[in-house]
Amino acid sequence: MFIFPTAKAETMYTEIAFSLFVSCVILFLYFVLNKRTNGAKSLNLPPGPPKLPLIGNVHQLAGLLPHRAFRDFARKHGPIMHIQLGQISVVIISSPRLAKEVLKTHDVALADRPKTFGSELVLYRNTDIALAPYGEYWRQMKKIASLELLSAKKVQSFGPIREQELRGFMNFLRLSSGKPINIHKTITELVNNVVCKASFGKNCKHQDALLEFLDEFARVNSGFYVADLFPDFKFLYVVFGLRSKLMKLHKTLDRIFNDILEEHDDRKRDGGEQEEDLLDVLLRIKEEGDLEFPITNNNIKAIFVDIFAGGTDTSSVTIEWAMTEMMRHPNVLEKAQAEVIETFKGKRKIIESDVHGLTYLQSVIKETLRLHPPIPMLLPHVCKEHCKIDDYDIPVKMKLIINAWACSTDPEYWDDSESFKPERFEDTSVDFMGINYHFIPFGSGRRMCPGMNFGLTTVEFFLAQMLYYFNWQLPDGLNPLDVDMAETDGLIAAKKTHLHLIPTSFAP
Numbered sequence: 001m002f003i004f005p006t007a008k009a010e011t012m013y014t015e016i017a018f019s020l021f022v023s024c025v026i027l028f029l030y031f032v033l034n035k036r037t038n039g040a041k042s043l044n045l046p047p048g049p050p051k052l053p054l055i056g057n058v059h060q061l062a063g064l065l066p067h068r069a070f071r072d073f074a075r076k077h078g079p080i081m082h083i084q085l086g087q088i089s090v091v092i093i094s095s096p097r098l099a100k101e102v103l104k105t106h107d108v109a110l111a112d113r114p115k116t117f118g119s120e121l122v123l124y125r126n127t128d129i130a131l132a133p134y135g136e137y138w139r140q141m142k143k144i145a146s147l148e149l150l151s152a153k154k155v156q157s158f159g160p161i162r163e164q165e166l167r168g169f170m171n172f173l174r175l176s177s178g179k180p181i182n183i184h185k186t187i188t189e190l191v192n193n194v195v196c197k198a199s200f201g202k203n204c205k206h207q208d209a210l211l212e213f214l215d216e217f218a219r220v221n222s223g224f225y226v227a228d229l230f231p232d233f234k235f236l237y238v239v240f241g242l243r244s245k246l247m248k249l250h251k252t253l254d255r256i257f258n259d260i261l262e263e264h265d266d267r268k269r270d271g272g273e274q275e276e277d278l279l280d281v282l283l284r285i286k287e288e289g290d291l292e293f294p295i296t297n298n299n300i301k302a303i304f305v306d307i308f309a310g311g312t313d314t315s316s317v318t319i320e321w322a323m324t325e326m327m328r329h330p331n332v333l334e335k336a337q338a339e340v341i342e343t344f345k346g347k348r349k350i351i352e353s354d355v356h357g358l359t360y361l362q363s364v365i366k367e368t369l370r371l372h373p374p375i376p377m378l379l380p381h382v383c384k385e386h387c388k389i390d391d392y393d394i395p396v397k398m399k400l401i402i403n404a405w406a407c408s409t410d411p412e413y414w415d416d417s418e419s420f421k422p423e424r425f426e427d428t429s430v431d432f433m434g435i436n437y438h439f440i441p442f443g444s445g446r447r448m449c450p451g452m453n454f455g456l457t458t459v460e461f462f463l464a465q466m467l468y469y470f471n472w473q474l475p476d477g478l479n480p481l482d483v484d485m486a487e488t489d490g491l492i493a494a495k496k497t498h499l500h501l502i503p504t505s506f507a508p
């Protein structure tokens with residue numbers, strides 16, 4: 001509301017008038033285009049909330065967390081729903097039974113990914129893995145990721161990097177003993193150090209610039225800009241200034257990666273490092289040259305965006321939520337700490353292989369991922385071949401969102417489904433492998449996460465050491481049940497207010 005008609009207000013009136021004008025143009029074009037595509041009306045689409053002309057259901061989502069809003073809609077309209085976001089037609093899946101239909105029965109037909117203007121422009125025409133269209137190139141790169149970059153052997157070879165980072169972290173905690181520290185900030189930095197060193201070797205001076213790029217890219221490529229909701233009207237990207245922002249981002253990314261490649265070359269020429277990092281692996285594969293789709297430096301750059309984006313926040317968010325839930329449930333914290341102390345029995349130095357027998361801690365991690373899957377709606381899938389689910393048509397190009405969080409909190413599958421109870425995993429065979437559709441924090445099927453092993457190893461090792469060497473308290477005598485549990489919106493559901501905790505060092 002403007003009390004005084006200031007210059008700022010006038011500018012805003014002009015912006016509003018301009019937006020109204022643009023909206024009218026869209027409306028006009030939309031109706032013209034819609035008339036030509038009315039064939040879609042004969043399809044038997046799933047039910048859904050009532051839609052407004054032009055914007056569809058966008059207004060019903062404003063200000064809400066999509067995974068929670070979709071679960072609430074599903075309670076009214078059913079576990080398979082159709083919604084409209086501008087021009088984008090989306091089917092939302094909210095039950096384990098139907099998640100299995102999408103991720104197993106129709107896995108091939110529904111394994112494509114949406115193309116956004118932003119990802120095509122910035123990610124070297126979607127030649128990464130996560131957003132690459134389903135097809136032979138994606139298959140080749142996913143195989144390289146599973147067998148070479150993120151295999152169990154390769155993940156294990158990064159053990160010394162994790163051990164070194166954790167030693168630094170433990171020293172930092174000892175120095176901070178008795179004082180509150182920002183768990184979110186510290187853990188995110190550490191996890192990113194691990195990813196950076198595993199990717200490019202010891203010298204990793206471009207880390208901050210890359211993180212800054214990822215933050216900005218996630219913001220600009222959120223998919224919720226007016227231009228993203230009306231992809232047929234490409235001029236909107238120019239009108240709203242998005243095109244130039246994306247071009248600038250792409251140039252920044254390219255410059256960072258060119259520097260990294262150059263420095264990497266120099267270091268290798270000097271014979272500086274022996275251990276093969278992930279960049280070495282990709283350059284070796286490129287030079288061997290026996291791939292069906294030869295890869296270029298640009299493809300390698302796109303893959304590193306996945307490794308940075310997929311490898312950092314997912315793991316650090318899981319560690320932060322696990323610590324948050326343990327602080328809210330002191331009996332769980334006590335039990336997990338007792339297990340760690342009993343297993344390590346006074347050892348002064350912990351190495352990764354010591355961590356494998358921690359079954360209760362593993363249940364804590366599973367329960368954390370059940371209630372707080374870092375990517376609560378997986379990455380969107382897109383239909384490549386027309387298919388039917390529960391008699392509803394899923395036409396080609398339809399976008400599908402699988403609400404993994406709704407599946408892992410479905411009261412039909414989980415008792416007391418929204419309470420944190422790690423014991424529920426003690427006598428079950430339910431795990432992360434993507435065969436139990438009521439628990440799919442890493443997805444399932446062809447598009448399942450190839451970095452599961454990397455992520456879980458980091459999460460387990462970090463939590464085990466934090467519990468072994470330190471006692472933890474909430475600052476300012478905060479009551480455990482008063483810890484804020486609000487989530488951020490966006491692709492990753494992180495804790496909205498950073499967790500602060502006081503470590504107290506003790507000799508186990």
Ligand code: HEM
Binds near residue numbers: 441443
């Ligand atoms: C706790 C850690 C992690 C969680 C919870 C997680 C979760 C996920 C999820 C839910 C998907 C989408 C699956 C789908 O669309 O069906 C995914 C895809 C992916 N993740 Fe992860 N992830 C984690 C760690 C990592 C790490 C460490 C990396 C790499 C270093 C990674 C790389 C990828 C890639 C490349 C894809 C795309 C796969 C494809 O489209 O074929 N992730 N992840």
